[in-house]
Every structure is written in structure tokens, then in C-alpha cells.
Amino acid sequence: MFGAQPMEDSGALFGLLESLFPVRFESRSNNDYDSLAGVVLMHGDRDAANQVSDLGLPVFVVLHDEGTRIPSEGAKVTLTHNSVLPRPMRGQTLEVRESLDVAIVAARTDEVVVAAMQGEPIWVLGWRGGAARHFVGTPLPALAGKDFLYEHVNDKQFICFLPLIQFLRDLTAADAWTPPPIRASFIFDDPNLHWKRYGHVDYREMARHAEKHNYHAAFATVPLDAWFVHRDTADLFRENKGRLSLLVHGNNHVRSELGRSFSEEDALALAAQALRRIAWLERRSGVEVSYVMAPPHGPCSEAMMRGMVRVGFEAACISQGWLRELRRESDCRSRIGLAMSENVAGLHLIPRFGMSSRNFRTRILLAAYLDQPVIPAGHHEDAANGLELLEQLASFLNTLGDVHWMDMKSIVRSNFSMRREKEVLYVKMFSRIIRLKVPEEVKQLCIERPWLNAGAAERLRWREDQTDFKVIDSYGEEPIAIKSGAELEITSVCSGLIHPDNVPGLSPPLWAIARRQFCEVRDRLSPAVGRLLGSSMAKAKSDRLALSELRQRQ
Template sequence: MTKLYHIQIYKHFKSPPGTELFSILEQLLPIKFIFGEQDGIEVDGAIVIDGSADKEASGVPSISLSPPTDPANKSQQIETEVKFADDPDVPFPFRGRKVNTKLPQVEAVLAARPDETILASSNRGPIWVMSKVSGVKHFRSALPLPHISTEENFNDVFNGECFLEMLVLLQIVREITANTAYQNAPLRAGFIIDDPNLHWPRYGFVDYREIIAHAQKENYHVSFATIPLDTWFTHAATADLFRTNSRWLSLLIHGNNHAKEELARNYSEAMRKGLLQQAIQRIKRLERKANIRVCRVMVPPHGACSDAMLAELSKCEFESACISTRSLRAHNQDKSWTKTLGFFPAEIIQDCPVLPRWGLTGNVKNSLLLAAYLGQPMILRGHHQDLKDGGTVFDEYARFINGLGNVFWSNMTDLSRFNYLWRMEETTCFVKPLGRSIAFELPNEATEIVIESPGLIDNYTWQAASVDGFKCKIMSGEHLLLLKEMGSKILIERETAPPSPCVKVNLKPTGAPLILRRLLTEARDRLLAF
């Protein structure tokens, strides 16, 4: 079990605005906040609220923050340019960058001492500095604690528009927990366009040949979320484009009929099963006609999906879902799990992995930087209208993403299987899959592996398989000695109970109004390009 780290809050911080924040962080990280002095508890780090360093905090990593601001002033944040230093203590991928982000209207800046390194500055002066005393890092920030109300969640204070208050807090936690911290999966990315089908080589402003040329030049991958209702016809030459250019293009599943909130309605269990069975049957028809494989990843129309439908997805051949954090929360507002959305590389909701994605509006580059920082796949989503300039918008973001390092671009099945966390303890590799199936490359120094369950259930059985076909079983928490036969690349899959006999649900055929609506929508999309 991962060590629980105690972080002391000086001095006797009891302000109600911090309660929700601390509760959320304790759910996300192996930390426990201690308020004021408590005998018998060994403190691993400290947060100083009043701006004056306590002697008790000198021996452990600490951060000194400005006093909390009035929550009523949160809406008065102003757009500010922040310059990060090119220094090892500035976290990747912010090191050496300039970003525009919203900050509270804090008048004070820091007067950096000779022994302090400036980590970030605004146009007014330093706002984040660090010093070392006997090898222990101490940070100071001109920013207050981020405020999270009872109606808000983690994503409300850590997103493309505002994130710096939370970033400095997460960094001190990373420093405190460094000895047992998890590492992220490799950088990975993909683009998604909603709605196109294989009826013709073009769909509105989407020209598949042109996209292939752009993707080859700039090195990226585009997934098209196709509507199962559209599989009544497949154009052979278009299917051939996808089959012969699978490195650059792929398909995934966009609802079933593309009806309004069709995955978020209050269906019966039988109706949910029927809807997904129909979607899968239609997709299999497409696969037979086109001789291609469609990723079993669901992209709900308009991002509308209930957690009951997510539970059904996990039982119906789907690898994962891909939904923006805000859409996921908007359609599940009464669920307690929405409080922590936006932190992990993938959310596990009702046993279904959910990958995040972002639109092409707002501060997109900040969103990509935050995704890289958190180890999330960098997935941008648009519609055919976003490619009216021929695809240069994807070219620009691909260059930005590729500039972060060695980025893995692929279809959504592969991206789903790269969602995990891992850490080393001497020569033992601990892996925490964020899904039922992951592809993992073992570190060279690893001699044994332990698979940690991501949730509360810790008695899962897993199968580890090498690319050469070597297989072995391992229980959660069990130490497995690594054999040479396994190689360095393994597929880790969670064993599940054999599926119960499929009960065919008599779902009514798609009604004429929905068919007509889809035909008219497609005709409109295609005519827009002329």
C-alpha cells in the first residue's frame, strides 16, 4: 500500500473555503491534511497560509501562500501573462514557457531573496519562488489557495483558463510524495472529428485524401466518430483509403442514431442493452463491407452520457468512452464522483474507462499543457466545419504537441491502452491500470511486477501476455517474477467473468423522423463545402 503523507496547515487554518479543496485533494492523492498542532503525527510537508515561515516547517518541504481571498471576488480574475523560468524545478511541460492564464487580482508580488530561485513571474514581478535549506525545498507563492465551492469540482480550478493557483499546490505535493510517486504513461495524442461516414471520399469540409497528406507531413492521427445509423452504405474507394492509411486515419463510434441525448436518457436496462447492441450490429456490418476495424470506443453525441450507460458500455464490447470533463459532469450532476473529475489520465466510471477530450475553442494550448502535466492523452475534437481551411488547424496543434517531446499518435483503441500509472521500488515495478486492458513497456531495471487495482476492489485476476504469446496470470498485489520469455512489452488484461448468454432485445427499428433528420443533416453538411 502506498504511504500516506501528512501535510500540516499552519496556523490553525479553519477557513470554510478550504474545506472542499482539501477534501478533493485527499481523494486524489495519498495525503492527509493536519490542521494546527497534533501530537504523535509525523509531518511530511507543510502549507503556511499567513506568509510567515514557521520554524516547525523548516525540516520538511513547504509552501507559503497568500491568505485566502474573498470567494465573491473569484469572478474578478484577470488575464495575465506568466513567464516560467527555464529551471529544473519548474514542472514539465511549463519550463521556459510563456502562458496567458487568469489570476486573482493579487496586488502583491514576491521580493525574491538572494537564496531563492524565481520559478514564475507576471509583468509585475515574481509570483513563485523556491529556496533550498539543507537539501529541503521551500516554495513561496504570491497566490492564495484556489477556492472550490460545494457546487464546483477540481476541473473548475485546473483548466485551460485558470490553473496556476492549483499548479503550485500540486507541485509541493509532488515534492512531498516524491519517494512513492507514480510516473505517467508516454505522451500520446489524437484528433477526433465527429459525424463523418464512409459514403464518399469527402464529408463536408473533410477531404480524407487531404487529411492523409497533412497527417503524414506533420505526424498526427485523426479518428472519425461515425454514426452507426450511417452504415447502410459504404463507398468502396473511401473504405480503401481507411484500410491502407490506418496509421493516419481510423473510425470510432458516435452514438447510435445521433438522437438528442440518446446516451443520457433514463432508459431501462433492457433499452440500454438494445441501443448498444444495435450500434454494435451496425458497426459490424460496416466492418464486413469495408474490411476495416472500427475502434470500440464510444463518443456520445454532444458529450451526453449517463453513468448508467457507461456501466452498460463496459459490458458490451466497448474498450472505453471519450467525453469532455465538462460534458461528463453536466449530465451526471447528482453523482459524487464528479467532484474529482479532470485529474487522472482516464476516469474509471462504472467500470468504464473514460478518456478526456477538448474542443478547438478557448485556451487550447493551455489545456494541452495541463494534459501533458497530468499524463492525460491530448485529444482534441472538432467537426467538419473546423477543417474549412484545409486542415491547418490540426497542423498547428500537431506541431505544438509534437514540440513537447516524443508523442505517440494512434487510434483510440491504442490510446485507451496507454492509460496507466507506474512506479519503481528498487527493482519491483508497480503498475496501476486505468482500464481493463493496457499495453506496458517494462523498465530495463525491473525484475518483478505488481499490478495494483485502480479502485476499491483489489482481488482482480490479471493476465500478462508478451508479444510472442507467452501468458501468465497474476492477482492484484501479487509479486510476479519477470521471465526472459516475457520480453519488455506486455499486454495486461483484467480477467472478467464469462459473459452471460446474450439476450437479444427487441429494439424498435429507427423511426422515419430520425432517419430523415440524419439524411438532411448530412446533406446540409455536404452542401456547406460548396
């Protein structure tokens, strides 16, 4: 599926696209269009496009060589309301933050403009004999060296990729998987249940604000902080669990805590201690915590990921920058960052981005376009000037369609796509544990786990409507008989799974406790020096008993 010119520099790009879509690219010449599903004309013109269209084939034409150039740096790209675009993209205006060589595409009277830059058409769509004809004035970047496709499909160059990816999506629509709806949550790192506020975050105020402006705020809490729970704050979280929730933030919250090189044993011990402390927090507070890790300061080593998945963490939430660092050496030009989640060392990783990012609109749209959960993340300082930032982000997100705001556990468990063929439902998992309702008239289920390499096996466990689990030790995507309309819970069990209580304990170094106390005091004093000293920290001191009990359980 290729036309007119050899692949040249773009061979790597097309190779990668073959791994993302059920297509195979072939370099063709001499007008050989035999048995093609569609055609990409790299240095095309309208005459060549007409020839392809007359055969009833969809065609994608790069008209970049011709046409007047548009100064692009800092330019605005406007996407129209054309139905060729997915709904969240329609009508959006986005900024191009990098200089690009873009040419104007002249639209004919029977063609419509899909995207314009500075008011000039750069992506035009027409139809001829029922076949779509895309004309673009944007170049296709040549991937080189250790480039990651995501580094190009980002807020800098997204407009170069969007038309081609959309062309391929349309071409393969019949085989397409149905993704989940847009899912979203804010994440704040560091807060705990020691008091009714943490730094600039007032939990009650945020719960009310979240209800009013329709969003969810998840707080990544440090397991070391589990030793004390402020009763009223725990009650507030329980009563507002649709708006406020907790996930896990490291263990002791020391610098680069999860990013160091660990032995398998040490990584397992640290991950197990974190979950034991969190289980203790859940028991004391009655607040359910998502077993999803937000690594402090970003990095997380592969040994640590293996340790986390073995003790029962369902996922980690990690920035795109750190995601790219993970496999830079071993897997160049990886498709990393383009799937609903990544699986590294057995653990699923969900991308997040800074909520105060200047181009947050593009970041949100890209996540939504890639069917990824939308996770703007920040710290209590992001609420220093009130909650306007959250209001701004939530109101933009809520215009994109049916947005499901939820806690991280629910987000992780809805990470799958589906495809139906008569009575058979195909499910592709992007998390280890998923929940779904079986559509009526579906009687069989086939489960795909994209992270398992050929020949690798993981135990599959599932149950219908909260009944007993059924287990297949070695599952190879064969159909499983299921009940129509049932609520299903499916788990892919990692090898070496171990209950955290069965992993030897660790004593936290005293300096780590002191460091964490210092950080908390600093954060709490940040909005108003002295205001909280008399209340939360005095309360914290009075609960030394709880701390010593927690230590015994570690």
C-alpha cells in the same frame, strides 16, 4: 503536514489532495514540526519559513496576505524554464481569464522566479540546507458546496493550484508512478466512409497534412452509416492507419441519443447494435475501428455506460463539462477530471475539449500535466478555412516533448502508470485493456485497478507474447510471475460481459434513418452546394442492397 494556522476554509481542499497524493495533512501550531515530511504555511512569512528550513524540511509559503496586488483579469502568466516545472510547462505563457487576487512576491538574490504575472514574480523558489522553499502570491481557493477541484484546476485558476500540486509531486517523488508519454489525437465527429470527403474534410488531403505536420485524426463515425463503404476511401484509411482512424459516434445519431434514461435492457440493446454495425463496417472495409464511444451531442447516462462496457466498448471520450455533470449530485467535491481517466458505471471516460477553444494552449498543457491523453475535438466545419487550425495545434503539442500521436484504441490501451521495486513491477490500470512491454529483469507483476472498491472483484485475464490467456477469477493485487521482456496484454473483465451478437436486435425507427440521411446531406453540401450530389449520394443509393443486408443483421 501543516503549519502555523488551522486549516479553516481549505480543509476540503486538503482532504481532496490527500486522495490524490500519498500524504496526510495535519493542522499544527506552536512550532510543532515533529515527524513532518514538509510544511505548508498558510499565512506565512520568511522568518517562519527560515525556522522550517533550518530543520531540513521543504516548505510551501502562501505570502498572499502581503505584497502589492496585480490586476489579473486577462493577464499573462509566464512560466520560466526552471526544472522544478515538468517539461511541457517550461517557458509557457498563459492567459488568466478570470479576476484573481494575486500578490507580488519579492525574490531574494539567491532565489529564482518560477512564475510571473505581467512581469512580476508570483511564485519564487529558493533552497536552504538542501530543502526547497516555495513562496507564492496566489491564494488557495476554498472548495465549497458541490465544487469540483477540476473547476479550479482549469484554464481560469490553474496558477493558484500549480505551485501546491508541484510541491506535493516533488515531496512524494520517491513513491511516484511513471505515467505514459504524452499521447494525442484529434477527433472529428460525424464523418463516415461513404465518400472520399465529408463536408470540409478531404481525407486524402488530411492524411498528407497529418504526415507533414505529425498528427493523428480520428473520425467518430455513426454506426447507422455502416451500410455503405466507398472502396477507395477504405483503402486510404487502411494505408494511412498511423494518421487516420475511426471510432464510434452513437448508434443512430439522434438527439441526446445516449443521454436519456434507459432501462438496463434498452441500453444494452442499443450498445450492442452499435457494435454489431461497427463489426460489419470493419468486415466490409477492412478498417479497424476503435471501440471507443464519442457520444453524439455530449451526454451519456450511467445506464448507457453500463450497457456499453458489457458489450465490449473499451472507453468513451467525453467533454469535461459532461464529465462534471455525471456525478454532481452524488459525489460532491469529487476528484473527477484529475485522473488519467475516470471510471463511471464500469466504463472508462477520457476527457476531450473543443479544438477551436480560445485557450487551447492551456487546455493542452493541463491535459499533459495531468497525464491525460490530449484530445482536441471538433467537426468538419473546423476545417472550413483549411487545415491551419490543426497545424497550429499540432505544432504547439509537438514542442512539448515526445508526443505519441495514435488512434483511440492505442491511446486507451496505453492508459496506465508503472512503478518498479527491484524485480516487481506495479501497474495501475486506467483502462480495461492495456498493453505493455515488461522491462528487463522484472519477474513479477502486481496490478492495481483503482475503480474497484474494497472487496469488489473482477476477473483478470492476461497473456504474454500472444500466447493463450491466463485467468484469475478473483484477483487481489497479489504478485503474478511474468517473463522479462514479454509483450503483455492485460484485461479486467467486467461482470455481465456479453457478446453483442447474443443481445436481442433493435429496429432503427425510420425517422432516425431519415434524420441521419438529412444531416449527412446537409454536412456534405456545406462546402459546395451540389458538388457532391452526383457522386456520393448517387453511389449511396445504388447500394440499397447493402443497407437491407445490414438491417437483417441488426
